[in-house]
Amino acid sequence: MAFMACALTMVGTTRAAYAQEVVKIGVAGPLTGSAAQSGKDNERGVRLAIDELNAKAFTIAGKPVRFELVSMDDQGDPKAGVSVAQKLVDDGVSAVIGHYNSGVSIPAARIYNDAHVVMMTGASSNPQLTHLGYPYVFRLATNDNVMGGRMALYSAKVLNAQRAAVIDDRTAYGVGVADVFVDSAKKAGLQVVAREYSTDKATDFKAILTQIKSRNPQVVFYGGYYAQAATLARQMGELGINATLVGGDGICSPEFDKLSAGAADKRMFCAQGGAPLDSLPDGKTFRTKFKSAFSADVDTYAPAFYAATLVVADAMQKTGSSKPEVYVKALREQAFTSILGPVRFDANGDWVDAPVTVYQLNSGALTAIAQKD
Template identity: 75%
Template sequence: MNRITLMFAAGTIGLGALAVSLCAGAETVVKIGAAGPLTGSSAQSGKDDERGVQLAINELNARKMIIGGQPVRFQLESVDDQGDPKVGVNVAQKLVDDGVAVVIGHYNSGVSIPAARIYNDAHIVMITGASSNPQLTKLGFPYVFRLATNDNVMGGRMADYSAKVLHAKRAAVIDDRTAYGAGVADVFVATAQKDGVQIVAREYSTDKTTDFKGILTHIKAENPQVVFYGGYYAQAATLARQMVDLGITAALVGGDGICSPEFAKLSDNVMDDKMFCAQGGTPLDSLPDGKSFREKFKSAFNADVDTYSPAFFAATIVVAEAMQTANSTSPEVYSKVMHRQSFTSMLGPVKFDEQGDWVDAPVTVYKLTGGNLTPTVLK
């Protein structure tokens, strides 16, 4: 069977940077890029996200979709951005050069923000199910979308929760200086102060810090009731252990970066009943198809759902349905459908605003109980 691969440059006959492969049987292969940290401290999250994309591709291929009058087969092109902005830009360019029709990613805001320009300039849709820094969609790029809750919501929600549920009057704040960590911490500080919470310390680390004891010694002297950490779960777990070692009795609170089942494992569960975090979306098991998703995920990968695989799964399905509605796999065509149409997804209704943000994106606060993250409510 002869195989002809057609590569179209950006802007050529409306196909953007999309590469498609046509077989004699007229099947069109559409490449879907997945970008995230597959190595390093956030590798668990990156692999979870990649699996969400792969599971969606499996389901889409089972549908045998027809787009543009041709049967299509979706193919995963996965890259490891290592959670590093410079690496992220390089792998973004690789995906562009490989001719993907869409990129589902990245995970880290600090990687998504610089990578977004690469995709937008190439007229390729990027949709993240995790990156929450508001700056991402403030860039004004028409090819960039977010199927996640942004930091303005999550940081504010945790400040409200700290004040109204935990009844904290004094809070210390640490962030890892990443776009995500600093962004969510800034919102926490501003909202907490409006809620009457005194910020008794504002400290800084990095996304590779392993020794927080100097920072924590200073914080301990200020006697906070909560410590807010703006960063990711691997560092938060180390922070938690060292808080306990130093006799700090404050609760640990944070955004979605620490809201992972891995936190309890890596921290030896020292913060049971004392760790609270916000995560975008509705609890998976309360969604109509949530339990079924868990079962399919386990069956496919022999692994449990971590955090954002449902969002990366849903984002992939939304893009494919936009392609079908547009009757085109060209990002220049189907991106317009994404901006104007509402979608039904496993996560619930999806509608994007003019900046590409998920309208009325839900957020849930979780409490670590018995080593598990349990949904709670803002009273």
């Protein structure tokens, strides 16, 4: 009996030693509303990464780990985002991959940082996010200073525009990228003939566009997201405004052409962080895996959210801990490989040497036409 008791104790000890640790990874974004397509795309990127980690029997400090996805809808709304952030913290997540909207990420970041939970966004581009002094906040994306500036220079030097009108949607993202465009445009010799404001729920731009039309701009820069930008493009056509529509990554979506009913074909240009997916060594493989897993095509930022998840997991493995207080040191100090290319973060948590690509809407598809490595 004593021998059996000892044997059972040893078995129990062995099982405990190899019991899987459950590590919760949160993902937050707009799963409903006008940006739901982007939110679902981002969530799928995280889910694909977690499924792959679990399939290969991932270990941390030699101990088997099972990752668990905790997904929440922030509705693209700052107040809802803060509530979601608190729920994720209360649920014990080790990291949050998100959010999508800068206006949501900025207030939510304080919740995560105060709780010592790593937050890594693959999309939010407002520079303020990584200048809050929060050591647990990271951005695996290009910021608005790069994208807004790139589109101003592109408008002046490549499109040869001399007059620009600017509209933003009053969100943290929209205002931020529009402000950078305006400042950069002036430095490039591009005259800003109008600066107008809307909202991220707007469906009628005709009053604004009527005023803009009289200023005869050659480009209209829109600081905001693709659903509203597509409506704007449609109404520009209805009012006979032949200006080229330009914007940052918020309008750079494959959904744009469908939502605009083709109104801006060959006359819409946008900047997006990262290199074109199919130009990356594993890009086409990722696209195939994604389509197989979800019966859907990659939209925009799924690769970045996928990469962010794997970078976080790599940091855990390098430090032998899933505790953010421990593995955050690796994120701050070490370099990582990813589907996007080399990843290293600066003192603010920004991706060092983040690439940006300019796309043109061409026959219904976004075509890369210029790239900064």
